[in-house]
Amino acid sequence: xxxxxxxxxxxxxxxxxxxxxxxxxxxxxxxxxxxxxxxxxxxxxxxxxxxxxxxxxxxxxxxxxxxxxxxxxxxxxxxxxxxxxxxxxxxxxxxxxxxxxxxxxxxxxxxxxxxxxxxxxxxxxxxxxxxxxxxxxxxxxxxxxxxxxxxxxxxxxxxxxxxxxxxxxxxxxxxxxxxxxxxxxxxxxxxxxxxxxxxxxxxxx
Amino acid sequence: xxxxxxxxxxxxxxxxxxxxxxxxxxxxxxxxxxxxxxxxxxxxxxxxxxxxxxxxxxxxxxxxxxxxxxxxxxxxxxxxxxxxxxxxxxxxxxxxxxxxxxxxxxxxxxxxxxxxxxxxxxxxxxxxxxxxxxxxxxxxxxxxxxxxxxxxxxxxxxxxxxxxxxxxxxxxxxxxxxxxxxxxxxxxxxxxxxxxxxxxxxxxxxxxxxxxxxxxxxxxxxxxxxxxxxxxxxxxxxxxxxxxxxxxxxxxxxxxxxxxxxxxxxxxxxxxxxxxxxx
Numbered sequence: 233x234x235x236x237x238x239x240x241x242x243x244x245x246x247x248x249x250x251x252x253x254x255x256x257x258x259x260x261x262x263x264x265x266x267x268x269x270x271x272x273x274x275x276x277x278x279x280x281x282x283x284x285x286x287x288x289x290x291x292x293x294x295x296x297x298x299x300x301x302x303x304x305x306x307x308x309x310x311x312x313x314x315x316x317x318x319x320x321x322x323x324x325x326x327x328x329x330x331x332x333x334x335x336x337x338x339x340x341x342x343x344x345x346x347x348x349x350x351x352x353x354x355x356x357x358x359x360x361x362x363x364x365x366x367x368x369x370x371x372x373x374x375x376x377x378x379x380x381x382x383x384x385x386x387x388x389x390x391x392x393x394x395x396x397x398x399x400x401x402x403x404x405x406x407x408x409x410x411x412x413x414x415x416x417x418x419x420x421x422x423x424x425x426x427x428x429x430x431x432x433x434x435x436x437x
Numbered sequence: 438x439x440x441x442x443x444x445x446x447x448x449x450x451x452x453x454x455x456x457x458x459x460x461x462x463x464x465x466x467x468x469x470x471x472x473x474x475x476x477x478x479x480x481x482x483x484x485x486x487x488x489x490x491x492x493x494x495x496x497x498x499x500x501x502x503x504x505x506x507x508x509x510x511x512x513x514x515x516x517x518x519x520x521x522x523x524x525x526x527x528x529x530x531x532x533x534x535x536x537x538x539x540x541x542x543x544x545x546x547x548x549x550x551x552x553x554x555x556x557x558x559x560x561x562x563x564x565x566x567x568x569x570x571x572x573x574x575x576x577x578x579x580x581x582x583x584x585x586x587x588x589x590x591x592x593x594x595x596x597x598x599x600x601x602x603x604x605x606x607x608x609x610x611x612x613x614x615x616x617x618x619x620x621x622x623x624x625x626x627x628x629x630x631x632x633x634x635x636x637x638x639x640x641x642x643x644x645x646x647x648x649x650x651x652x653x654x655x656x657x658x659x660x661x662x663x664x665x666x667x668x669x670x671x672x673x674x675x676x677x678x679x680x681x682x683x684x685x686x687x688x689x690x691x692x693x694x695x696x697x698x699x700x701x702x703x704x705x706x707x708x709x710x711x712x713x714x715x716x
Contacts, residue, residue: 249570253620268571272564279533279563324581326536326560329544336541343502350503351687352450355694362698370702373695380692385656385681387470395474395656402636410637 239428245271246425287311453690460683469681471659478661480643481650484600484626491523492599493589497614498528498542499535500606504632510678511630511658512604516542517673518665519602520551525586527598529559529576531568531609536561549673557586565609566617573621595622600649605631605639612638615647626650630658655684 245267252264290304317323317330325331358376361369382398385391488494496516500508519526528543530536543558559576562568571577573595578587589597601618603611611629619627626649631639636653643651652658662678 265571265574268564268567268574271567272562272571275565275567276563326540327558327579332540332544335537336544339537340502340541344506347503347506351691352453355691359694359698362695362702365702365705370699373699377692377695377699380688380695384688385469385471385685387468391470392474399474402640406637407640411641414638 239424243425243428283311456686456690457683460686461680463680463682465680465682469685471656471679471681471684474656475660475664477650477652477654477657478664481628481652481657481661482664484628484649485518485522487626487649488522488524488599491525493586493597494519494524494526495595495598495601496526496528497601497603497605497611498530498539499532499609500538500604500632501532501534502538504606504634505538507632507655508604508606508630508652508658510675511652511661512542513545514658514662514665514667514674515602515630515652516546517667517670520555520673521667521670523555525555525557527557527559527576527586527590529572530561531563531565532607533561534607535604535609546673551670551673554584554586557582557584557590566613569614569617570621573618598622598625601625601627603627603629603631605629605635610635610639611648611651612642615642619647629653 248260248264248267252260287308290307293299294301294304294308314331314334317334318325318328320330323330358373362373379398379401382394382401384394386394500512505512516526528539530539539558543556546556547553557578559578562572562577564571576590576595578590595618601614601622603614605611611627611631612635614629615627619625627647628650629639629648630652633654639648639651639653642648652661659678662674667674
């Protein structure tokens with residue numbers, strides 16, 4: 233019998249939170265609160281670890297002059313600037329005006345510009361996928377073309393008809409497929425959780 | 438590929454940007470209507486109308502950078518609308534990306550001299566879904582936070598909130614808030630503003646009543662923006678919200694490029710089938 237610790241822990245905490253949700257009991261509530269706080273701390277720790285790992289990898293790239301040294305330097309300067317702005321003596325952390333300026337004047341506009349370029353790259357990639365002669369890409373792009381036409385911002389009766397058709401597509405076929413996927417994922421998760429609780433592994437089949 | 442053709446292909450994105458810029462400058466016309474059926478906007482406004490005087494509204498601010506441009510004018514109008522209704526806002530983010538955008542919007546509100554006593558910034562809370570559970574139990578309020586709003590939240594917890602407005606865009610969007618927070622705080626109305634990509638997963642929550650209002654498409658957002666009356670807070674809203682013509686131009690360019698490839702592929706397929714039939 234295979235009893236993986238991590239999935240068992242996840243399922244145990246999940247069941248604990250579920251019981252806490254449906255049963256009013258101070259003791260269970262206190263235990264659940266500890267579990268929730270632990271999850272939050274682990275999440276915060278993981279976020280810091282990922283950022284530190286990124287900084288370390290870029291520092292190594294820069295030191296050994298491999299990969300993209302300019303990009304590595306920019307990443308390190310960005311992390312350093314944000315840390316200095318938020319942690320310098322007298323700063324108020326993430327809400328500090330220096331941090332707000334870095335975010336509002338640099339981070340958000342730069343990111344918006346990069347995402348703005350997605351229009352060109354997405355259209356080019358879609359065109360290539362149609363030309364690749366793959367049947368699934370052809371079907372996907374056909375659906376995309378139909379939706380683009382239905383969502384055109386046109387006024388009057390034509391625009392109304394297009395909007396009505398778009399609403400029907402959303403409420404009918406798209407909603408049906410999407411709900412089917414959600415239900416399938418939920419059933420799969422429930423089966424996986426039950427198998428974990430019962431200690432059923434691949435070797436038992 | 439000839440040099441001239443390669444040069445033309447390289448210049449096409451620049452031409453496209455110039456076309457968009459020119460389309461932006463053309464005056465609006467009734468023939469192009471970004472605001473469609475006002476039902477969603479009316480439902481959103483009606484849910485706000487039902488709130489008590491000077492409501493306390495918890496704002497979950499977690500859009501993503503990729504789709505924020507789509508909902509930004511609507512989000513700014515909604516924040517101004519809430520403040521115009523004397524609402525007091527408690528802002529919290531569950532993602533670093535959402536926190537960055539929240540910080541930018543809060544700084545913008547401060548520049549427009551929004552009353553700081555009406556806004557409480559809880560900042561970023563890590564832990565994803567667990568953060569929402571913790572928020573329902575006992576929200577972590579910054580120690581430096583003071584005033585009636587902070588004191589009220591310390592005393593009453595999240596139970597003192599009159600409504601929840603979720604600005605969505607990433608995985609921790611309105612759906613997560615409805616699933617994790619709504620069962621824990623009772624019958625508080627939840628409203629959401631989200632990009633159209635989230636519409637399929639959010640529409641059932643509107644039908645089921647878990648979301649009292651949803652602005653989930655650019656058309657819904659435009660209809661809501663056209664219906665609001667903000668009074669002295671009007672400057673908070675974007676003066677130059679996206680007109681319909683550049684959006685139409687961009688969509689037509691996409692349709693032309695994809696349509697040309699689609700027709701070429703369809704022509705090839707039909708030709709192949711025809712040859713096979715003759716043979």
